[in-house]
Amino acid sequence: MNLFAAVGRRLLLSCRNAGRGLIILGGAILELRHVFSRRNRREVLTQLFITGIKSLGVLTVVAMFTGMILALQTGLELRRYGQEVNIGTAVTVVMVREMGPFMTGLVIAASVGSAIAAQLATMTVSEEVAALEVMSINPVRFLVMPRLAALIVMMPVLTVYTNILGVIGGAIVGRTQLGVTLPAYFDNAIQYVRNKDLYVGLFKAAVFGVVIATVACQQGFQATEGAVGVGHATRRTVIMSFLTILMLGYMITRLFYK
Amino acid sequence: MRRERIRETSMEVTVGAFLFMVLLALGVFTIILSRQSLFERTVYYEVTFRTVLGVREGDNVYLRGVVIGKVDDVIVERQGVRVRLALHRPLDLRENYRIEILPSSLLGGRYLEIEEGDEDRPAIPPGTPLVGTTPKDLLDEATRTVASIRATLEGGVLDNARTIVSNLNSIVARVERGEGTLGRLVRDETVYNDARAVVANVREISERLNRGEGSLGRLLSDDGSIYRDIEQAAANLRKASDDLAQGRGLLGKLISSEDTTYEDLRATVASVREVAESVQRGDGTIGKLLRETEVYEDLKQALRELRATIDDFRETAPITTFTSIFLGAF
Numbered sequence: 001m002n003l004f005a006a007v008g009r010r011l012l013l014s015c016r017n018a019g020r021g022l023i024i025l026g027g028a029i030l031e032l033r034h035v036f037s038r039r040n041r042r043e044v045l046t047q048l049f050i051t052g053i054k055s056l057g058v059l060t061v062v063a064m065f066t067g068m069i070l071a072l073q074t075g076l077e078l079r080r081y082g083q084e085v086n087i088g089t090a091v092t093v094v095m096v097r098e099m100g101p102f103m104t105g106l107v108i109a110a111s112v113g114s115a116i117a118a119q120l121a122t123m124t125v126s127e128e129v130a131a132l133e134v135m136s137i138n139p140v141r142f143l144v145m146p147r148l149a150a151l152i153v154m155m156p157v158l159t160v161y162t163n164i165l166g167v168i169g170g171a172i173v174g175r176t177q178l179g180v181t182l183p184a185y186f187d188n189a190i191q192y193v194r195n196k197d198l199y200v201g202l203f204k205a206a207v208f209g210v211v212i213a214t215v216a217c218q219q220g221f222q223a224t225e226g227a228v229g230v231g232h233a234t235r236r237t238v239i240m241s242f243l244t245i246l247m248l249g250y251m252i253t254r255l256f257y258k
Numbered sequence: 259m260r261r262e263r264i265r266e267t268s269m270e271v272t273v274g275a276f277l278f279m280v281l282l283a284l285g286v287f288t289i290i291l292s293r294q295s296l297f298e299r300t301v302y303y304e305v306t307f308r309t310v311l312g313v314r315e316g317d318n319v320y321l322r323g324v325v326i327g328k329v330d331d332v333i334v335e336r337q338g339v340r341v342r343l344a345l346h347r348p349l350d351l352r353e354n355y356r357i358e359i360l361p362s363s364l365l366g367g368r369y370l371e372i373e374e375g376d377e378d379r380p381a382i383p384p385g386t387p388l389v390g391t392t393p394k395d396l397l398d399e400a401t402r403t404v405a406s407i408r409a410t411l412e413g414g415v416l417d418n419a420r421t422i423v424s425n426l427n428s429i430v431a432r433v434e435r436g437e438g439t440l441g442r443l444v445r446d447e448t449v450y451n452d453a454r455a456v457v458a459n460v461r462e463i464s465e466r467l468n469r470g471e472g473s474l475g476r477l478l479s480d481d482g483s484i485y486r487d488i489e490q491a492a493a494n495l496r497k498a499s500d501d502l503a504q505g506r507g508l509l510g511k512l513i514s515s516e517d518t519t520y521e522d523l524r525a526t527v528a529s530v531r532e533v534a535e536s537v538q539r540g541d542g543t544i545g546k547l548l549r550e551t552e553v554y555e556d557l558k559q560a561l562r563e564l565r566a567t568i569d570d571f572r573e574t575a576p577i578t579t580f581t582s583i584f585l586g587a588f
Contacts, residue, residue, distance in 0.1 A: 042266065045266070045269055045270055045273060046269065048273045049269045049272065049273050052273060052276055052277075053272055053273060053276060056276075083363065086363075153277075157276070157277060157280045157281075158280075160280045160283055160284050160287070161280055161283075163287075164283055190290055190291060191316075191318075191367075192316070192367070193291055194291060194315070194316060195288055195291045195292055197291075198284075198287060198288065198291060202284075
């Protein structure tokens, strides 16, 4: 009986968290009309800078090595059939369709999402959020909307960056380890990639941005119990973001590629 | 305040520049992936196929092995599939033109190959609907081939193969049991011992031959005397044969096509026969001698007297000779 009660309690809690998250998201979307207001512009710019520019270092390494691993694994298999020249297509299609947005989502969830959750959780436990409400400042407009806007804008942009670096990483491996010339690699790379692949990938990245912002803000606002609550919020943000990105990634792929 | 403003401006520039670069890259990507050149004139053609076997938008179009464009669109219609081609150059199609869909590799992918046709054939008027050759699916062809082979096999070849295998099994079993000549060869050690003895004999003969023993050994030896004798005999035989062939010698003349010797010999034999017959009849001296006893007795008496005369002469000869010599000195 206790087991059923525990499961039921977890289920209800999950539903409540999801509901809170959707309410926060809805409110933030409604507040997006104020994104270019003078007061919010600076905060949005700051979030764009933190999300985009400050993530470039780790994203560069992740993207390059993702492309290199893809090229090496597929290239070694294709070489058994004398088809290693096709790694261009393999790397580019996989990066543009799936790995670009996915790896960007994971990196941003782990770095930016956790930072957002930690910041908002600290503000919540130290009652700064409550103070904002007392001052009639909408915390969603002031705290959530700039982060949501920054992630919606920056996630596709960073995904393009990841795609480019991944393809370049594949080209380096193809040239140095598989003997595929750069013209042959890039000529092959664009053979089977369509604009649809590129833009579905970017759409996916934007959705991942929404997910990261929503989960991070919801977990941040929900934090309790001081520093311990901040840690929990951060950990849960990363886990939930990862899981949601995986599941939504599959659903969006299924939606566009039947 | 000023420092804050500078920091904010720097942040704005950085974010703006990054966004601008990525958007530029996105634009370039979009143009590349749309496979349309901004600076080249594009010519469109439409070709109808019965089926296209998976040709997709963006697949390459080749003319004499050179990429001249891409598949722009694939439209399914009731009559077939209309494929729109976006080419970098116009085509000079003749009546025997050919447009076909070919597989780009075993792993998949298709491309269109265009053959414009022979120059001496009339040109296709502009606006003529183009019809493509129905493509052949390699996998389908392979499946048909396998099916054909299977049908052939199942049509008797397999049964024959099974019978052969069954017979082979039976033969092997009999051999295992030591039945038949082959079975005895395999199972009976006597045969093996005999074979060993034969081999030993052969080896001994071989060694004797190597040592030059016996006629065959000497023949095979490095000495060469027998060989030379045989060679000499063969030369003599050849010479005799040549003489016979050229009609030299009595035998040659007899064998030769000329009948002179034969006729002479024949005449001689006839003469001898005639003489013999004459003698037989008692004609002439010899005949009488042979046939009449009186002549024989007379001749015998005459010979007896002649011998006595000769004996007398022999006895008196030394005295006569001495007297002659003595008297001769005076």
